[in-house]
Amino acid sequence: MEDITMKWIKEVFGTEKPIVAMCHLQAMPGDPYYDKSKGMKEILDKARHDLLALQRGGVDAVMFSNEFSLPYLTKVKTETVACMARIIGELKEEIEIPYGVNCLWDPVASLDLAVATDAKFIREIFTGVYASDFGLWNTNCGETVRHQREIGAENVKLMFNIVPEAAQYLTDRSIESIAKTTVFNCRPDVLCVSGATAGSATNPDTLKRAKSAVPETPVFANTGCRVDTIEGLLQIADGAVVGTTFKEDGKFENLTDEGRVKEFMDTVKSFRK
Template sequence: MSWLKTVIGTEKAVIAMCHLRALPGDPGYDSKKGMNWVIDKARDDLMALQNGGVDAVMFSNEFSLPYLTRVKTETTAAMARVIGQLMGEIRVPYGVNVLWDPVASFDLAMAVDAKFIREIFTGAYASDFGVWDTNVGETIRHQHRIGASHVKTLFNIVPEAAVYLGNRDIRAIAKSTVFNNHPDALCVSGLTAGSKTDSALLKVVKETVPDTVVLANTGVCLENVEEQLAIADGCVTATHFKKDGIFDNFVDESRVARFMEKVHQLRG
């Protein structure tokens, strides 16, 4: 039995993203609408996801585009305010993802009692955000310094909008990531949010590290969830749950419900 069962309550878990709208300091932030509007929209999406039956949610600053690899204090503070105001209404296990800063994600997780975080913890990349380096040794030491050893770590090993600077295949990456870092899960992604995770790639990762939880991290939808969950231990889903399956839109509860009905059928 994996930690998905003990922490989230089921194997083949569906973790739904609750995408926060642009926050103070972000280029897209609407200061006229203000933070109360951001909170209201986050609440609407959270309710639609929960009412639709998802197993868990993960809050992220998805609309903080373009992303920083070391976020500003105002971003973490704003996310803490949003989640803090929603905590009394959250009915499922939840995690956080401060894009793309694992130290800030741990800080936020401790502030709001999150059960897991997803991040780029390891590797060096050429990316849309410039040359992107990480320091997993320091990050994990920070996790333990602040008392976050219980927070589950979801390692994204196929970063969106980035390629490894080193010439390593996915088998080597998966094997060394697990050996060196003991992640709680590996996330396998497509090119961008909403892009399908390659099933062949997913299969290679799962076969390479069969004792580690492997999640399909992007692009899982009603049409491919059977194929993806036949390989992966669970999935992280966002774009498919939005109106018309469009990234910029808000969550459509009916799409969530249809997807989760299919997942329950697959679980038997």
């Protein structure tokens, strides 16, 4: 990895091989599974619980996402962005580590939210055309990056998920080809390699092939990292995005378990030494 690349990672995350923890927000107004009887207070209370558990457990950064806005949209509605902005705004004084945002699956909305909340990074699907669970999934990276400049978000780091969950490229392309052309054409700050769904393991071979194809670009393991696999993944990857394994009993739908976070981060910190 070039020194300049390592420099920005250390500047943003405070360490090499950072662990970016997911703060999964509950279904919000407009989402099919929003609990109207409990309202926004319940969403905010659970977000605060998860944020504080992640911070006390020692993660390097946190990323807020509308993870329970299932089924996802590729053009997020205004009410979702507004609710996320309110939640992050109310939590802001309690956030002690770098943070990013992810409006699934809408890069323009993610950028808008980042600017509104002073987030340092976003993760999204910026490139490619896919057959997905959400229908035919198209992107326009050129328009997205131009929007980034128009709204003054040029300092927001862009994490490109190049193996989208629940989706596959419409043409048969190798991970090496995808990584190389994405880097050449779009200049991502990070490439993220995922499994099939949230919590599904990132394939180490796919991760290794992506990193080998673009050795000077940071590559993160994006899903399915566990305490028993993270050391092996970090031998290949330049960092990781972690969510499900931090939950109680390691189940996607549960709240964050501080003890599981600490055990995981103790392993990571020992590896980094």
